[in-house]
Amino acid sequence: MLELKVLGDHDHAEAEVPQGGCSSGSCGSTDDQLNHLPESIRQRVYNHPCYSEQAHHHFARMHVAVAPACNIQCNYCNRKYDCANESRPGVVSELLTPKQAVKKTIAVAANIPQMTVLGIAGPGDPLANPVRTFSTFRMLTEQAPDIKLCVSTNGLSLPDYADELTKHNIDHVTITINCVDPEVGAKIYPWVFWENERIRGVEGAKILIERQQRGLEMLVERDILVKVNSVMLPGINDHHLAEVSRIVKSKGAFLHNVMPLIAEPEHGTYFGLMEQRGPTPKELQDLQDECSGDMNMMRHCRQCRADAVGLLGEDRGAEFTMDKIEAMEIDYEAAMVKRKRVHDAINAELAKDNAQPANANADQMIPAGTRPVLMAIASQGGGLVNQHFGHAKEFLVYEASSEGVRFISHRKTDLYCTGGDTCGDGDSLLGGIIKSLEGCEAVLCSKIGYEPWETLENAGIIPNGEHAMERIEDAVWAVYVEMYQNGKLTEQSSSLTA
Template sequence: MELTVLGQDSGAAASSCASGSCGSSNDQMGHLPEEIRNKVKNHPCYSEEAHHYFARMHVAVAPACNIQCHYCNRKYDCANESRPGVVSEVLTPDQAVKKTKAVAAAIPQMSVLGIAGPGDPLANPQRTFETFRMLSEQAPDIKLCVSTNGLALPDCVDELAKHNIDHVTITINCVDPDVGARIYPWIYWNNKRVFGRKAAKILIEQQQKGLEMLVARGILVKVNSVMIPGVNDEHLKEVSRIVKEKGAFLHNVMPLISEAEHGTFYGIMGQRGPEPEELQDLQDACAGDMNMMRHCRQCRADAVGLLGEDRGEEFTLDKIDAMDVDYEAAMQVRAAVHEGILEELAEKEAKRARLAAVTVPQSEDQLAPTLRPAMIAVATSGGGLINQHFGHATEFLIYEASPRGVRFIGHRKVDQYCIGGDTCGEKDSALAGSIRSLKGCEAVLCSKIGYEPWSLLESAGIVPNGEHAMEPIEEAVMAVYREMASAGKLVDAAPLAASLSA
């Protein structure tokens, strides 16, 4: 008897999954109208597949905020923290436009410019819309998007539409004022501070009204939600249901960043963040047939580069002042680079359609067992390839492989412990932290790995694998899953036992 194991790239695998539940880039896009596919195919925050290839940048032109969140502590001159609300320098609109053009010329894969802080862009409307106006005129090939808490959103929808902004992110952490009162101590509304449940009620009403207005204008809305264990974790299922009903395109459930050194209220009070398993379970519960974003990196408000990297130090004001940018020429280069990336993505999609099911032979005298899923970690520096040394990784991408295919689960940040060359350093604590971060994974794929981490990974029950260097991630993950299945490591004994007893 034979057991069919489908690859992520198989059309049968794609059709067997609901549009958001599998989490694959193919499933996320396949059911969408062509008009919407064209809007998101090169947006790294809205398309899981695009984030391997296209870069983004944020410009920090919005220092003021009109609400206070217990998980936020804004910093305007910090180079050491990687989280929302943090920037190295606040820019004027003129400086932001100059920096955007310099980055777009130097990083032709850049497709999106966003304003996300360090405060709220719509609490700084003059600075925000002046930046958008100039960029629309001077860099028309760059997508523009904005991220907001939603308090001022209804008053700004017409202006957003006027500037051809196709993508708006709203942070919605609750739809119940009693929950909101535990997250937001106050808002600034009608020239005064409003506190507690009353403040949360106003914020929720404004967020929902703004969401409905954006959807009515055909603007794609991504909803961000911060998962706060014991505060809104169970409630976020209701949030997801409601924003989906109102037409949100994508829901991004993010983990609370709760380290005390960041100086947030939650951090100081000891509020914990979620474990990776808790976050995954909640994302799965919220998914249903709604698109779930699982590749978010909770970027700084001045982030530059691919998701998962930050090249902001290359483009400080003093450095861009010394750059001679010919943006007309840069646009031609960018157009060619983008066309090449889209052609590569189209080839990948065509290959998916060609791949057939692969069979794993089973003995004739036993029932075909059910294969259980397996989580597999990947070290990558971008491009959708396994192209990073284990010791050079600052994060691992986590995939779940099963007979239905491959789905992206999320990412886990780590401290890089190997510095230069092919020899790993003696940073034992960083190495131990990397291995702890891979809890629940059965294998880790990388381009190369040293003897010491190899041994420690095996001791932790994780199989290191450097045999798929420079291969496409999803194909390599499925290949390893097939190898594990062929070796009999993935049999789910419970369903088999039930079948035999019946």
């Protein structure tokens, strides 16, 4: 079956839900922290690709664009309703009615059985469009009861709808909280629309912050898992987000997702036009590490479009435009049988992974204090090293240290091979890929050509195709041990000192 290819060729028996559902470093926390979670919470997290780093290798999500209006203005946002080219929040190819959204959800769930989660995240704010949002949720609860329902909001209207959210069995909510200081907020939000009035500057930011915090408290009181998104804005809130993390944790938020600013001038955002820079990968990692002292951290976010479809890191939305869906014949009852079979197979695979040591080579100890190494992984899912270097549109970045292996981030890059004989564009394209891998000392992939191999080596990055189809954590640890045994961890590599 096509949908099971990433799982390997094992015989898959029906299995219990994995206890915790996360490997080392997933969900931004350690295994010990996850093992102490109540069973009811672990059940809600293990197959949610946004709440579990391990789950995002196996389970898919989708967003439906039913909420066009927004009640605040963010300096990093520019909503586009008919765009197929940009990959960022606030962008969609087509707006949907609630009935269209339900039809699309059922079509996607039938054709992508790994899909477990349906979210409404825009392109405006779902709670600024309550009729459209809750009509969609109401119909989905009736017609597709096996799909988790989520909502992402700026929080301004959240206190008004906390009880309504519980009526629709929504137990995952994301709130974007970029500050807890109105002076900082005034630099991010030009205005909020509150009680039929546009309120600007510090006063508007103060109202938004108070409503966000009250909404967070109300959700936690109702046993809803809350993920907090924060956009890192160098020079504006970067030194403030650790305080945000501390406060939202104290109020019961489950997960914190610190994301880099996306602000290219062509996107037309205020920050983009004003040339506000985003953080470097190292700046982002340092801040995430600082915040992780207080919170479980999400590091695998892809800052999805408001109509994203598929696994995190891929977008299959073009396969499910409304004109294509109208031509589909779907038997959802039959599809639910197939979905259960696929989910059982994934659960069996996860249970098998979780029964194994965190690293297959864990018996090969590395002395404490040995410097950590970042490695880039080409993967097309399943938690495996299973993609050709030239086919990668992004690389997963893992850190190996004497304490083990942990996921750090993803790095988007240009596609090196575009088919036929058109692999690469000489030094220019490879140079861009190498720049995107700044700080990484090795690249692990299933295969790699001679030219990129040589270019990576010259840049001080070790190409490695020896661990194809292995678990990423095992492969990273094996390469790290080999680097240690060969004496390569006693000095900084050229890729770090260049």
